[in-house]
Amino acid sequence: MYKFSHFKSIHSKSIFLICFLSLVFGAQAKVIDVSAHGISPGKDITFELQQLIKSVSNEENVTLVFPKGQYDFYPDNAIEKYRYVANHDNGLKRMGFGLFNSRKLTIDGSGSTFMFHGRMVPFTVESGQNITLKNFTIDFIRPFHAELTVVKSNKVNKTFQVKVDKQNAPYKIQDNRLFFDRFGQLDPTGSNIVFNPKTRSPIFNTYDYGLPWLTLHAKLVGDDIVELSNIGNRLPPPKDSVLIVYGNNPTSRLVPGIHITNSKDVKIDNVSVLAAGGMALIVERTENIHVNKFTVSSADGRLVATRADATHFIGCKGEIIVENSLMEHMLDDGINVHGAYVNIDAYLGDNKFIASISHFQQMGLIFGEVGDRIAILSRETVLPFFESSITAIEVLNDKRFVVTLADTPDNLPNVPMSLENLTWQPNLTFRNNMVMENRARGALVTTKGKVLIENNYFNNQMHGILIEGDNKSWYESGAVEDVIIRNNTFVNTGFSGKPHYPLFVSPMLTSEQRIGEGYYHKNVQFIDNNIRSFNGLLVHSKSVDGLIVSGNTLTFSDDYPTIKDYPSVDINYSNNVQLIGNTAKRFNWTLATKMSNDSKAIQIKGNDGFKQ
Amino acid sequence: MYKFSHFKSIHSKSIFLICFLSLVFGAQAKVIDVSAHGISPGKDITFELQQLIKSVSNEENVTLVFPKGQYDFYPDNAIEKYRYVANHDNGLKRMGFGLFNSRKLTIDGSGSTFMFHGRMVPFTVESGQNITLKNFTIDFIRPFHAELTVVKSNKVNKTFQVKVDKQNAPYKIQDNRLFFDRFGQLDPTGSNIVFNPKTRSPIFNTYDYGLPWLTLHAKLVGDDIVELSNIGNRLPPPKDSVLIVYGNNPTSRLVPGIHITNSKDVKIDNVSVLAAGGMALIVERTENIHVNKFTVSSADGRLVATRADATHFIGCKGEIIVENSLMEHMLDDGINVHGAYVNIDAYLGDNKFIASISHFQQMGLIFGEVGDRIAILSRETVLPFFESSITAIEVLNDKRFVVTLADTPDNLPNVPMSLENLTWQPNLTFRNNMVMENRARGALVTTKGKVLIENNYFNNQMHGILIEGDNKSWYESGAVEDVIIRNNTFVNTGFSGKPHYPLFVSPMLTSEQRIGEGYYHKNVQFIDNNIRSFNGLLVHSKSVDGLIVSGNTLTFSDDYPTIKDYPSVDINYSNNVQLIGNTAKRFNWTLATKMSNDSKAIQIKGNDGFKQ
Structure with missing residues (x-):
């Protein structure tokens, strides 16, 4: 028609x-x-x-x-x-x-x-x-954060004054605390980060200024000028920097x-x-x-x-x-691709489990549907030990569900267990993008599918590319199996000032979680990337089987204060590692490489500007 | 099977x-x-x-x-x-x-x-x-309120101390404020009322002790003994009374x-x-x-x-x-039967209106469905001027909906308008019940159906029976048309100490709302009731057409301090009122009756113990 x-x-x-x-x-x-x-x-x-x-x-x-x-x-x-x-x-x-x-x-x-x-x-x-x-x-006519320009900063008193733009950030001071009215919702000062308006990025060494919002005191001292004090052991942000404040969960990520x-x-x-x-x-x-x-x-x-x-x-x-x-200019990562580990709470018999979603911001997630393949994993090692598929699933509430599997191990081990969905594991192609001037990482990837990250420009406060996976905090699943990262440019990665790498591959483990018999991640290639760097960092790995880091060029940058504190290459409990043909240029120090004793089958050759 | x-x-x-x-x-x-x-x-x-x-x-x-x-x-x-x-x-x-x-x-x-x-x-x-x-x-293993026994009360300092039963009311003092952990939800001290453990009821003159919870200060001064201060112009509750505190909306009526x-x-x-x-x-x-x-x-x-x-x-x-x-022992009324006035926000043409639910605790209410008869009312007079029925209804969100009527007045008046559902108006039979020792009223009734309230025992802090209706605050609709209240016993009604009556019939109007050409309520009979009373109050009316108050017996009670401040009968803007054969016994004063000049067709005879 x-x-x-x-x-x-x-x-x-x-x-x-x-x-x-x-x-x-x-x-x-x-x-x-x-x-x-x-x-x-x-x-x-x-x-x-x-x-x-x-x-x-x-x-x-x-x-x-x-x-x-x-x-x-x-x-x-x-x-x-x-x-x-x-x-x-x-x-x-x-x-x-x-x-x-x-x-x-x-x-x-x-x-x-x-x-x-x-x-x-x-x-x-x-x-x-x-x-x-x-x-x-x-x-939106007004953003979901406030941008507060620092007009006075007193390191001795540990106080500072900000100018509030009340059009973009209508505010209210109540009981010595600063609140912002965001479309009818009164948000406390909450999460915060300081931006440098010249770089339009989080300021170097942002953590120095992370304000303890619960105890922060506010006082109106002039025409929309607010003095902030009681900042604990943090520094007052420098004059002309911009303090960004953006509320708290569970009311700061609604939209x-x-x-x-x-x-x-x-x-x-x-x-x-x-x-x-x-x-x-x-x-x-x-x-x-x-x-x-x-x-x-x-x-x-x-x-x-x-x-x-x-x-x-x-x-x-x-x-x-x-x-x-x-x-x-976003306040978190450029891209994140992952699944979710859910917790096994009880075995009901007949291949039936009560399971629950682990992270408070995943409540209500569809973990799986009939026909999906799943893995049962140890919650201690985060390594899988059994595969089956879903024959029935019943949601009880936003956290818990009952899942029936086609089969169950004859003897379920007496350890805390998790489930992972193996069917919903996408391939990812991430190319020709610019991810820059943001808080946090460029890209996070945890999927078992084929991953290609190429021809991108990364300029991020924390890691450039983080391949993590954890069963303790974010419960982001998907140990990788095939990742190629090539021909990307990384500029000033880690301007947080912390050991943040262009490539950081490691599951996040709790003190109770131990590395098991195998390795968590597999087959990661990081090749032919250009890295402009004030800290000389290249790659950090842990629990990776098959890591190729080759053909990368690091060039010294004086855009930020030089940091020489961390090894450029930091290999931990990894297997089949190749570090070949990487070049470091214009650094006035030799970049350190560190290999843990429990790493195996490491091949290092033809690297220029690196110390063994 | x-x-x-x-x-x-x-x-x-x-x-x-x-x-x-x-x-x-x-x-x-x-x-x-x-x-x-x-x-x-x-x-x-x-x-x-x-x-x-x-x-x-x-x-x-x-x-x-x-x-x-x-x-x-x-x-x-x-x-x-x-x-x-x-x-x-x-x-x-x-x-x-x-x-x-x-x-x-x-x-x-x-x-x-x-x-x-x-x-x-x-x-x-x-x-x-x-x-x-x-x-x-x-x-429930723990109630949704806290019962705090007053162990010290200082009228001079305006402070008092309470003992907290931490099994029933787990608590926390933070920033000088007292919070209660109710199944994982941290409630502020919030709404409150003082109970007299001897009467197991709200204390006489409860309003004297209504604490300003926003500014109330709390301090731990002993073994689960908390001192409360900064009570403004209120009195500290007397020793051995019990302060009941029960949170605030929108988190105190979830369950x-x-x-x-x-x-x-x-x-x-x-x-x-x-x-x-x-x-x-x-x-x-x-x-x-x-x-x-x-x-x-x-x-x-x-x-x-x-x-x-x-x-x-x-x-x-x-x-x-x-x-x-x-x-x-509940913290609100015994029974309440009513409908809801909704607001007309815009006329879209073609008999279609955008309307919205008025009260914040009615959001998501089903106002009506196809086939329901409705009235269009003036929001100024709260009197209806047109009837039609619903031919279509579409819910937009928890507040707004689009309603299509079978027909619309040729000339919609240029006044604020409301809608009322005429189909969903129940009959009510309320008999042989005891409603007692509670905060607030015995019964609230606003329905156009037949209402029979008989053989009940009422002993309530506020009005015994309130027939109200309002389009300003609770938006409770249903001007009554046929109410019989007979053979009930009212004991010490209004131990709040305020002018609370066994029967109070009056719409609640804003200062912008005026009584229109007609009357709001119709045909209310209050007959053969027994009233044991420390304040001599019988009935208060406003905007009622057809009120019969007859055969009621009031007997003086010394259960509470005597109050002589208010007229026993207080008739305002009412029509066809009969006050016949009522008896007041053992009062040491003659009960006053007051009739407004704009009341009409009043018949008064055979009342004993009442002053004209």
Whole structure:
């Protein structure tokens, strides 16, 4: 069905082309110019848009085209559901675009801005197939953090004064404490980090300034000038730096930019996210997603973009492709791809287990469904010892579920145990991206699928690429089996000032957890990367079988104070390690390499500028 | 299908009888002894019970019989849903009995106690038909309030000291403030009232002691002895009185005892509720409910029962019958029957309105469904001016919905408007009950159905029977049309010390709201009641057309300090009022009657002991 009558002349050409192509290639395609449905720039479109989405909810192959402009969204008439959002705070969420069970749906913004005026999730895609989101920018009228410029800093008194921009950060001082009104929610000062406005990045040695928010005192001392004191053993941030404060869980990650879950074949193309009260993009249990030309950056007049990661993928499968994207100024990692370890609480007999989700920000996660392959692991060694598949699963509450397996070991060992989903382990291609000027890491990857990370630019406060996995803190599963990291550029990795490496491969273990008989990670190649570095760090490994670090070039940088404290190469309990043909240039010291005694089959040759 | 093999011998006689009767009267009846399903006293039965409920969820005519004992419920394995609960705080709720879409289901406790060990809703009945709950007691291991015995009281310093029972009220002092740990939730001291342990009731003149919880200071001064100070212009409670503190919204009414909604033909028989973090019984949008021998009372060793009302009915229809019940020691009203006024926010044309729920504890309420008759009212006068019916309704979020009416007035008046549901207006029979020793009122009634309140015993801190309705604060709708209140006993009504009457009939109006051309309430009879009174109060009316107050006997009581400050009869803007044959005995003053100039058609005769 074609509704030519709806087309506005300004877009008629391109829309005509789309229609023509649809006519040729897919008989059912329907292109809708939203302006024919009471949706126009400069007013609250929330209600009309939801009515339009509803009216096509039973149709396939629909494109909603927004003529270019700024479209406004207010929460008053927004649809709402209680939503579990992994790595966020669950809750009753109002939504701008609420796309449920859609098939072959495209949202084309034509370069528009979708401006949000309240605590809403801009995009929710739930149980969709063949969904394309393209050509738009998401922004909020106020960010989910406050940017406080330091106007006075007194190291002796350990006090400092900040100027509050009350338009962007309406505030209130109560009982000597500083609160911010974020769309009706009064947030305490909470998590914080200091940015350097010249580098538009977290300041060097950020940890020195990490403020103890629970005891921090605030006092109004001038026209929107607030004096902060009682900072404990931390330093007052320097004058002209900018203190960023951003609330606390469970109320500081309520609003991601785009939430995609239980979906298949999703494409995000030429989309920007300038603010979000959570991650820019969080994807759960989705098969095949292609992210192209995705931008996460701060809006004009702001230093910081989103409250958390640029992109995050949990429990996905198929192909994750993220390319040609810019991710900067967010308050957490560029990308994180992982699964979830869940805890076995009790064995009920008959292959039936009571299990529970481990991390408080994964509550409500779908761990698995009938047919999924799973591993049973020791929670001590985090190594798997049995594989089976799910024959039944029953969710009891947001934490606990009952899972029935096809079979169980004859003698279940008497150790704490976990489960991991082996079916939902995606491949990842991450290429031609820039991840920079952010708090935390460039990329975190824990998936058993094939991983290719190439031609990216990383400039991050902590590790460039962290391959971790843990069953103690974040419960992020997916010991890797095949990772190639090549031809990337790493600039000033670890400007936190701590031993943060371009590549850090190691599970995080508790003091109760021990390295088992095997190795956790396998087959990691880090080759032909260019590293511009003030600290000379290259790679840190632990519990890796098969690590190739070759052809990398490190060049000294004086962008930050020189740090010589840590070994450039730090190999721990690893097997089959090759360190070949790496070059260190312009360092005025020889880079140290350190190999633990329990590491085996290490081949080192042709490295220039490194000390054995 | 009969499963005789499941029966335990101890109950075999009565169960045999049930089966025999089932055999005779209903061929499909199935009686299940829960002990055959791993459910036995003295352990957590939450999981096994839920499995059993699930296994019969598609069957009709099932009775679950619990052999007498104490059954324990823990939240860990409880099922959970996000639940809207009217007059409570919405949220993700874990449930003991989660009964969804059941048909002809009976839960028979055989006199058992269901003991809850965490923040769970004991019973949820959603979309059920022919549901019977009988023969059990609901209790929690710790109540949802703290009872703090005053061990020292200093009127000069305005400080007092309380002994905290840390078993029943685990506490924490932080930043000079007293918090209570209620099943993992840290509640501030919050709402409070002082009880007199001798009367087991709120203390006389309770308002004198209402503590300003926001500024209250706390200090540990001895072995679980806490000194409280900074009480503003209030008095310290007297020595040996008991300060009850019970949190604040939106976290203090999360857990009602029994929640019934969207159901039909429900029976609650011989059920007790000794504690709940909300009301004992809240019923929403249910047709026909019979409550018999319901007990709300405090457990041994506690003064207070539930955090809020004993029973509460919102937006019901058909017959509500509450009889032979005891309701005492709760922190709010005995019964409240009402509807909800919702706000008209915008007219969209085509008989379509955007409307919103008005009260923050009604969010998520089902205002109406297709076919329901509604009235459009002025929000200024709270009088209706148009009737229609709902042809479509679409919920946008917990507050707003779009409602389409069959027709709309030709000229919608340019005043603020509300909607009321006229279809869901139940009849109420409230008889042979005792409502006593509680904070707040005995009964609140606003329904257009037939109301009969007879043979009850009321002994309440505020009004005995309040017929109110308001569109400003609680948004409780249902101007009455036919109310008979007869042969009740009212003892010491209004021991708050304020002008609280056995019968108070008046809408609550804002200063912006005016009495319109008509009257709000109609046809209220208050006859042949016995009133034992220290304040000589009988009736207060406003905006009532048709009020008969006759045959009532007031007898002076010296149980409380005498109060002579208020007129016994206080008639305001009312029409067709009869005050006939009432008698006041043993008062040492003549009771005053006051009639406003704008009242009409007043007949006064044969009253003894009253001044005209």
